[in-house]
Amino acid sequence: MVLRGRAHDLASELVADIAGIAAAAPFHHQITPGGKPMSAAMTNCGALGWITDARGYRYAGTDPQTGRSWPPMPTLFEGLARDAAAEAGFPDFRPDACLVNRYVPGARMSLHQDRDEADFTQPIVSVSIGLPAIFLWGGQARADRPRRVPLLHGDVVVWGGPDRLVFHGVHPLGEGTHPLTGAVRYNLTFRRAG
Numbered sequence: 001m002v003l004r005g006r007a008h009d010l011a012s013e014l015v016a017d018i019a020g021i022a023a024a025a026p027f028h029h030q031i032t033p034g035g036k037p038m039s040a041a042m043t044n045c046g047a048l049g050w051i052t053d054a055r056g057y058r059y060a061g062t063d064p065q066t067g068r069s070w071p072p073m074p075t076l077f078e079g080l081a082r083d084a085a086a087e088a089g090f091p092d093f094r095p096d097a098c099l100v101n102r103y104v105p106g107a108r109m110s111l112h113q114d115r116d117e118a119d120f121t122q123p124i125v126s127v128s129i130g131l132p133a134i135f136l137w138g139g140q141a142r143a144d145r146p147r148r149v150p151l152l153h154g155d156v157v158v159w160g161g162p163d164r165l166v167f168h169g170v171h172p173l174g175e176g177t178h179p180l181t182g183a184v185r186y187n188l189t190f191r192r193a194g
């Protein structure tokens with residue numbers, strides 16, 4: 001479900017919170033198990049953060065870059081995620097992880113499933129801020145041809161239930177500048193990881 005503009009009025013506060021998170025846990029191009037740097041720079045907040053390195057994909061309670069716990073999830077983030085999930089039919093969402101993705105023009109995310117979490121009955125909530133992107137919404141199999149869904153500043157996507165493991169990704173970001181973020185798209189992805 002796409003909740004158009006659901007985060008629009010909160011966006012400047014969200015960006016200020018992202019800056020605070022990045023001051024404690026800097027954005028970083030993590031390395032995939034295959035040895036390539038991720039195209040999007042990432043950081044996390046909340047009890048758990050999504051990480052990748054030569055040993056694989058997983059969640060961790062500390063930032064491997066700093067050795068410290070991830071910054072706490074701002075109340076604003078958690079409230080937005082819970083409200084959006086409830087609106088989409090998931091009243092019991094309790095996120096413990098928020099991955100913050102930072103894309104610049106040309107950055108992308110190839111088709112993947114979110115499957116490093118413990119409980120697939122909990123949905124995923126994804127918040128888009130800044131430059132627009134084309135979200136690729138695939139199927140249950142990697143080979144299913146994805147639909148192209150434009151995601152604009154302030155849009156929130158929720159997926160779960162039978163769609164929890166749908167393949168999804170982000171088409172290479174186009175050039176542009178956004179009044180709030182400059183030449184950047186942020187994406188907040190909320191999950192129940194542990």
Ligand code: SIN
Nearest residue numbers: 101109126170187189
């Ligand atoms: C993700 O799948 O983790 C990111 C999706 C997005 O950036 O919209």
Ligand code: FE2
Nearest residue numbers: 112113114168
């Ligand atoms: Fe994902």
